[in-house]
Amino acid sequence: MPGYILHLTAARMFLDMQKDDAPIRCLPDRKNDFYIGNLLPDAVTDKTASHFRDPKYLDRMVIWPKPDRFRQKYKDRMEDAAYLGYYFHLYIDYRFFSEYLPGAVEFLDSRGKPTELRREVCSVRLKRSGERITLAEYLSEQYYYGDYTRMNTWLCQRYHLPEKLNVTRDPRIEETDYHGLDKVLKQLKDFRKVPAEAVRDVRVFDVEKLTAFLERVTGEAVMALHRDSTFQKHGEN
Numbered sequence: 059m060p061g062y063i064l065h066l067t068a069a070r071m072f073l074d075m076q077k078d079d080a081p082i083r084c085l086p087d088r089k090n091d092f093y094i095g096n097l098l099p100d101a102v103t104d105k106t107a108s109h110f111r112d113p114k115y116l117d118r119m120v121i122w123p124k125p126d127r128f129r130q131k132y133k134d135r136m137e138d139a140a141y142l143g144y145y146f147h148l149y150i151d152y153r154f155f156s157e158y159l160p161g162a163v164e165f166l167d168s169r170g171k172p173t174e175l176r177r178e179v180c181s182v183r184l185k186r187s188g189e190r191i192t193l194a195e196y197l198s199e200q201y202y203y204g205d206y207t208r209m210n211t212w213l214c215q216r217y218h219l220p221e222k223l224n225v226t227r228d229p230r231i232e233e234t235d236y237h238g239l240d241k242v243l244k245q246l247k248d249f250r251k252v253p254a255e256a257v258r259d260v261r262v263f264d265v266e267k268l269t270a271f272l273e274r275v276t277g278e279a280v281m282a283l284h285r286d287s288t289f290q291k292h293g294e295n
Contacts, residue, residue, distance in 0.1 A: 061206030062097060062246055063213050067269070068150045069096040069143065070217045071276040088139045093223050094239065095143025098231060099123075099151075101238030108234045109148060119165045119176045122155040123148040132231070140229040146279065153275040162186065162262060163196070186264055196262075205260045210249040212257035212265070221250075 069092065076083040082092055099108045106116070109123040125148040135141045164183040167173040182196040183189070196202050213219065223243060228236040257265055 061203075061210070061249075062100060062242060063210045063219065063249055064206060064268075064272075065096055065100075065147055065150060066093060066219050066246075067213045067217050068272045068276055069093055069146065070219055071273055072146060072280060075277060075280045082139050082142070087226075090220075090224050090226070091139035091229075092143040092146075093220060094225065095138075095140035095145075095229065096147045097223075097239060097242050098140070098144050098229075098234045098236070099147045101242055102233075102235050109151065110233070117176060118174050119179055120155050120159060120174070122152045125149045125152055135229075138229060141231070144229075144231060144234075149279055150272070150275070154271075157275075158268065158271050162264075163202075165193075166190075184262055186262065189261075201261050205262045207249065207252055208256040208260050209263070209265060211252050211254040213269075214250055215254055216269075 073083050073089060073092065078084065082088045099105065102108050105111070106113070110125070110127045111121050111123055115121050125145055128145055128148055129136065132141055136145070162185055164172055164185060165174070165179045166181045166183060167178040168180045170181075173179060179193050181190050181192055184191070184201075191201065198204065199207065214221075225236075225239050225243070230236075
């Protein structure tokens, strides 16, 4: 999954693309709820249910969410900024895993052939550098997860991400644990301790291309949602 701060970065892009007088952008409570909702899918340890993943694909190396299943289930609550934030998290995950990540890494089996099945993956090729590493190395602080850590402070500063979010109400989304947000917010505070210069040492991602990708897919989401009568209420005074 993309890291918390990468999700907040996309959320900030989303808000910045709204009209200046849109409530979700200009009213602090609604903006806070949108950010909180955007973090909620990651407030649990097992993310299969919270990310609306299809169980038949759990044997794959990369599993993306089904955002439309969330919208269908909670269609009567999408006027709530927290629900919109939750949906947007799933949308970003879907676009990231289905479009961006395949351009950054390739999973290989024992013969060096591409594979989607987790049990067959023996190595990972980083397309940016051509480096070939083990799966354990890839899923470590040295590479994939470490890249999120190294980007965090740089993203916070570049996009002026909120330093404080308020846990004020439980939107009662069944697939997640609202109380798990306390742990998420504590981790967010710790993530900001990494020097901004650490972004120079990312090994899997191209940061400029990644942020450009987020801006593009966020813009596409905004355009699509603006045509949705439910979303339009977020822009009404």
